[in-house]
Amino acid sequence: MLRPTLTALLLAAAFPAAAEPLNYNVVEFSESAGMEVPRDTMTARFQVRAEGKDRQSVNTAFTQKFNSFNRKAKNSAFKTELLSRNAFPRYQYHNGKRIQTGWEEHAEFRVESKDFAALNRLIAEAQNEAHVEYTSFSLSKEKRESVIDEVSKSAINRFKQRAQTLAETLGHRSYKIVKLNLGHIGSGTVSQSESVQTKMYRSAVPMAASMDAEALETASPGSEEISITVDGTVQM
Known part of the structure; x- marks a missing residue:
């Protein structure tokens, strides 16, 4: 009777371990979306x-x-x-x-x-x-979170549309998402008039109390652009 160790060695030689499956038609890419939002x-x-x-x-x-x-x-x-x-x-x-x-x-x-x-x-x-x-x-917290949700949906939809376009271009009918990463959320100033307002208010200290408050409303609060990038891998 063969010893267990020898039996295991013989079986390993006769039936080598299956190789890792190869992933074919795998594409990695990213898509972004952004929205300009007035400060509220x-x-x-x-x-x-x-x-x-x-x-x-x-x-x-x-x-x-x-x-x-x-x-x-x-x-x-x-x-x-x-x-x-x-x-x-x-x-x-x-x-x-x-x-x-x-x-x-x-x-x-x-x-x-x-x-x-x-x-x-x-x-x-x-x-x-x-x-x-x-x-x-x-930008208020509520507004920022709402915009981030909306921009995220837009970026994912763009990712899906591009994945379908790539699949058809490569001769495939469909695709499967292997990995999807909602990456960096960016926020930047688009326009800024804050310094104008600040200057107006500071100079207002010595003015008469009857100063027309309506004149202070002309300056714009500016806006911000919120963007998000989606990175992912798809298989055709």
């Missing part, structure tokens, strides 16, 4: 500030400004966030000695809105309580 969210950063020699009078003035601005910013059209609030003494040095010369209080608010006209009105109406440090425009 405006953000403004405000600073409320009071300063003077007497701590109590500074606090009183600051509190009035703070509460007044806070009331105006409590609007269903706004998403308002208090970023910081600080109070501290001010000093000067005289003959090597530090001398307290006054007191300062300030707070910073971030206000976000999809209603540009409403936020522009807040900027104009709140000049006596707060000044704008900067403004910016962006």
Whole structure:
């Protein structure tokens, strides 16, 4: 009787292991799709500030400004966030000695809105309580996710259409997707007018409170292009 080990060796010699199947008519390629989307969210950063020699009078003035601005910013059209609030003494040095010369209080608010006209009105109406440090425009999370879904579908459809075209060109009736990778999602600025708006708002601080808020709505928020690339392998 042959030993088990010898039997295994003889069988391996008589029936060699099957070779790995060869993949024929395999094509790798990529397709992309993109969409230009107007920015739908405006953000403004405000600073409320009071300063003077007497701590109590500074606090009183600051509190009035703070509460007044806070009331105006409590609007269903706004998403308002208090970023910081600080109070501290001010000093000067005289003959090597530090001398307290006054007191300062300030707070910073971030206000976000999809209603540009409403936020522009807040900027104009709140000049006596707060000044704008900067403004910016962006794409909301909901809008971005919606666009990414739409662009992804478009890129996949382009991939499928190209795969069918390649299959027919190579003399095949159909194809099979072997691998599909939803790759890089890109986002870039198409147009930008943010600096114009920021300059307008900063120069608005010394203006009269009766400034026409409608004039601030002329600048465009710009737009972004969101793109996605699909990489894949198909077999004819």
